[in-house]
Amino acid sequence: MATFSSHPEPLSAVRATPPSGEGTDSPRAAHELLAHGAPSRHESRRILVGASLLLVAGVAALNLGLYHEFKTQVEQRGWERLEDAADLARDEISRFTAGTRRTSQSLARDPAMRHALLSALHGGHDRVETSAWEVLTDKSDHFGFESVELATPAGTVVTSHRECACLTPRERAQLVARASILGEPVLADPGVGELVVAVPLGTDADGHSGVLLVHDHDPQLADALGRQWRSLGRSAGAFLVRAEGDRAVVLTDFSRGTGLPRKRRVDLAAGDAMAVAMAATGVESRAEVANAEGQPAWVVTRALPELGWGLVAQADRAEMLAEMRSARQGLLLLDLLLVALLAGSGLLWWRFYRAGLARHEAQLTERHAQRIQSVFDTAFDAIVSFEPGGRVHAVNRSAERLLDRPAAEVEGQPITQHLDFGGGDRLPAAGSVGVGHVRRSAGTPIPVEFSIGAAGEGDERVVTAIVRDVRERVEAEQRLRAFAEGLEVANRVVFRGLYAKVAPKQNTL
Numbered sequence: 001m002a003t004f005s006s007h008p009e010p011l012s013a014v015r016a017t018p019p020s021g022e023g024t025d026s027p028r029a030a031h032e033l034l035a036h037g038a039p040s041r042h043e044s045r046r047i048l049v050g051a052s053l054l055l056v057a058g059v060a061a062l063n064l065g066l067y068h069e070f071k072t073q074v075e076q077r078g079w080e081r082l083e084d085a086a087d088l089a090r091d092e093i094s095r096f097t098a099g100t101r102r103t104s105q106s107l108a109r110d111p112a113m114r115h116a117l118l119s120a121l122h123g124g125h126d127r128v129e130t131s132a133w134e135v136l137t138d139k140s141d142h143f144g145f146e147s148v149e150l151a152t153p154a155g156t157v158v159t160s161h162r163e164c165a166c167l168t169p170r171e172r173a174q175l176v177a178r179a180s181i182l183g184e185p186v187l188a189d190p191g192v193g194e195l196v197v198a199v200p201l202g203t204d205a206d207g208h209s210g211v212l213l214v215h216d217h218d219p220q221l222a223d224a225l226g227r228q229w230r231s232l233g234r235s236a237g238a239f240l241v242r243a244e245g246d247r248a249v250v251l252t253d254f255s256r257g258t259g260l261p262r263k264r265r266v267d268l269a270a271g272d273a274m275a276v277a278m279a280a281t282g283v284e285s286r287a288e289v290a291n292a293e294g295q296p297a298w299v300v301t302r303a304l305p306e307l308g309w310g311l312v313a314q315a316d317r318a319e320m321l322a323e324m325r326s327a328r329q330g331l332l333l334l335d336l337l338l339v340a341l342l343a344g345s346g347l348l349w350w351r352f353y354r355a356g357l358a359r360h361e362a363q364l365t366e367r368h369a370q371r372i373q374s375v376f377d378t379a380f381d382a383i384v385s386f387e388p389g390g391r392v393h394a395v396n397r398s399a400e401r402l403l404d405r406p407a408a409e410v411e412g413q414p415i416t417q418h419l420d421f422g423g424g425d426r427l428p429a430a431g432s433v434g435v436g437h438v439r440r441s442a443g444t445p446i447p448v449e450f451s452i453g454a455a456g457e458g459d460e461r462v463v464t465a466i467v468r469d470v471r472e473r474v475e476a477e478q479r480l481r482a483f484a485e486g487l488e489v490a491n492r493v494v495f496r497g498l499y500a501k502v503a504p505k506q507n508t509l
Contacts (some may be wrong), residue, residue, distance in 0.1 A: 006025075007078075010177055019060060030086070031165060039328055044048075047353075051346065052225070055342055055346070059335060059338055059339070062266070062338075063331055063335065065330075066331060066334075067283040067327065067331060068329045068404065070324070070329070071321070071324060074321055074323045074324055075320075075321065077318075077323075078298070078320035078321060079286060079298065079300075079318075081232060082236075082286070082298055082300050082313055082315055082320065083277060083279070083286065083300050084230065084303075085232060085236070085238075085303050085313060086238065086300040086311060086313035086505035087227060087302065089225065089302075089311060089313065090302045090304060090311050091176050093221065093225075093240075093304060093307075093309075093311070094306065094307075096218060096221055097187060097195065097307060099185050099304075099429055100186070100195050100214075100218075101185050101197055102145045102199055104145075104185060104197040104199050104212070104214040104216075105139065105147075105185055105199055105215075106139075106201055107136055107139055107143075107199070107212060107214065108136070112132070113135070114135065114201045114202060115203075115204055116132035116133075116211065117132065117133070117136070117212070118201055118204045118208045118210055119160065119204075119207065119208075120132070120133060120150070120158070121152065121158050121201075123151055128324055133150075133159065133161075135160045136148065136161075137161040140161060140214070144216070144218075145214055145215060145216050146162060146164065146216060146217045147160060147162035147163060147164045147213075147214075147215040148161045148162075148209060148212065148213070148214055148215070149161075149164055149212070149213040149215075150161065150165065150174050150211075150212060150213075151172070151210065151211050151212075151213055151407060152176075152210055152211075153176060153177070153180045153209055153210065153211065154173065154176070155169070155172050155173030155174075155175075155176040157172070157213075158164050158210075158301050159477065162197060164213060166191055166194045166215060166216040166412060167188060167196060167213075168420065171188065172213070175188045175198045175212070175213070176198055176211045176462070178198070178358040179198035179199070179200045179211050180200055180209065181209060182200075183200055183202075183254055183474070184200065185197050185199045185200070186198045186280055187197065187307060189249070189251045189263075190221060190240060190251055190252060191252070191262075194215070194216075194221075195215075195216045195217075195218070195221060196213060196214070196215050196216075196409070197214045197216070198212075198213055199213075199214060200212075201213065202204070207215065211328060225237065225239060225240070225254075227237045229313075229315070232315050232319070232320070233315055233316060233319030233320065233322070234319070235291070235297070235315055235316035235319055236313075236314070236316075236319065237254050237313075237314060237315075237507070238254070238290075238310075238312060238314065239251070239252045239253065239254035239260075239311075239312055239314075240252045240282045240304075240309050240310070240311060240313055240314040241276050241279050241309065241310045241312060241485040242267070242280055242308055242309050242310065243280040243281055243308075243310075243316050244265065246267065247265045247267055247268060247271070247279075248265070248266045248268055248273065248276045248277060248279075248280035248310075249263065249264075249265050249266075250262055250263065250264045250265075250266065251263075251278070253308065254312075254314070254465065259291075259292035260276070264488075268275060268281070272290070274287060274289060274290075275287060275299040275301060275312050275314070276310075276312060277309030278301045278310070279301040279302070279303070279311060279312045280310045281310070282303040282305060282310060284301055284303055285300075285301055286298065286300045286301070287299055288317065289314075289321055291314070293317060295316060295317070295318070296314055296316070296317040296318075297313055297314055297316050297317055297429070298316075298317055298320055298509075299313065299317065300312075300313040300314075300316070301312045301313075313487045318415050333450040338463060340476075363388050372421070376394075376396045376399075376502055377397045378397060379396055380398065381398060381405075381466050381467060381468045382395070382396065382399035382401075382402040382448075382466070382467040382469070383395070383396045383398070383399060383464060383465070383466055383467075383470070384396040384399050384410075384418075384419065384464070384465045384508060385463065385464045385465075385469060386415045386462075386463055386464075387461075387462070387463070388461050388463055388464070390414050390415050390416060390425075390427050391413070391415055392401075392410050392411050392412060392414070392415050392418075393411070393462065394411065395407050395410050395411070397481050399467065401465065402438055402446065402448075402469055403418050403438060403439050403440060404442065405418070405440075405441055415427070415465070417439070418426075418437060418438065418439055419437075419438055419439070419448075419465065419467065420436045420437045420438075420439060420445070421436045421450065422434060422435065422436045427463075428450075428452045429452065430453060430454035431452065431453070431464065432451070432452045433450070433451045433452075434449070434450060434451070435447065435448065435449050436448055436450060436471070438469075440465070445467075446469060447470050447474045448467045448468060448469055448470055449467070449468045450465050450466065451465070451466050452465055453466070480500055
């Protein structure tokens with residue numbers, strides 16, 4: 001009875017494909033090699049992945065470079081636009097205030113007019129004085145002033161032409177006192193398009209003095225600080241400040257951008273009032289700060305030294321960089337065009353590459369297949385490869401001779417139909433070594449020895465049986481056994497003959 005056993009160290013199996021006819025068949029061997037995966041495929045994948053990563057890195061670097069360059073240019077243009085607007089606003093404010101001061105001084109430039117006003121201020125009301133006041137008010141209307149007031153050095157208004165409501169009594173008294181002390185026209189803190197000039201009338205021979213308060217309203221001031229900034233964005237605007245000791249006073253309202261209402265006093269050393277402090281102290285610069293909502297904003301400061309004021313121009317950074325949205329859209333479009341172009345080029349290259357790679361693989365596979373097929377077919381022992389289910393996959397020439405059947409007849413049939421492993425229809429495990437019989441197409445079974453090996457995983461798993469014809473050894477063992485049995489019979493005959501001769505003599509004795 002033939003048996004098989006598990007070998008402690010499994011023999012390595014030969015993986016191959018069967019020939020389709022006489023001699024070697026390299027395409028079938030090539031199919032066997034490719035079926036188990038060629039390293040060139042993995043190499044091509046690595047090349048493709050590497051090229052894709054390189055492409056992505058290149059596009060990203062290009063985007064970053066273009067975006068940074070465009071952002072730098074947009075920021076530069078934004079700062080220049082904000083600085084130009086601040087310079088324009090400063091020039092308009094200087095021109096407007098200088099014109100108001102000149103026209104205000106012209107009202108009382110005539111010595112006779114000043115004398116008449118001072119006389120009227122201290123109780124002398126004759127026709128000449130009344131006529132002088134009428135001349136002054138006519139001039140005021142001609143220049144477009146809102147009102148004119150005649151006040152004592154203490155700030156008491158004696159007479160007025162349309163009383164000014166833009167100053168509180170305290171502010172009026174402080175303004176008159178400053179003008180009287182300095183002896184030159186003094187500007188009050190501006191309002192929204194409002195400007196008040198205190199013009200000192202000097203002192204007459206009787207020691208009388210007084211101040212003429214001229215109230216002017218001109219939209220040019222409001223435009224310089226607000227409406228003309230709309231071209232820069234809804235958040236853009238400007239406001240005026242001045243220093244007052246160790247604090248700064250906000251002169252015009254821009255609370256929507258800064259959160260600082262008009263007349264608000266701010267500590268110059270406060271960290272969140274850097275722009276106000278720079279403008280109030282006459283520093284001309286630019287910086288990025290937080291607006292009233294905590295968002296980044298750009299500020300430009302300008303000094304008005306002749307007025308003792310400072311100008312702060314401000315705009316939200318997002319609005320100043322609004323052009324970046326179009327830049328991002330342009331970069332996205334450029335990326336799409338680059339990707340389309342590079343993808344087309346890559347696809348074309350990939351097709352050429354795959355074609356060349358396929359030719360190279362075919363040549364390489366053919367050479368390997370020829371070598372493997374040569375080893376497979378010239379092996380002394382019979383080699384049968386089959387699926388884990390037992391269906392024959394390939395046989396070599398020695399197996400064809402041993403089975404007495406061509407390969408085409410054996411392929412696809414159960415291996416147990418041709419080879420008895422000694423376990424019925426049960427297939428031996430990989431690594432097994434045993435004895436069995438080959439069922440030939442004609443004649444008696446042939447005794448064989450076999451070893452089982454396997455390689456691959458899953459659907460690619462192939463089992464290989466290396467089968468050796470042991471007929472000569474079995475016949476030799478049979479002859480040796482027959483000889484030994486004959487020798488044993490002869491020995492028994494000789495022994496019996498000798499015993500027959502010796503036994504009578506022993507009995508006689």
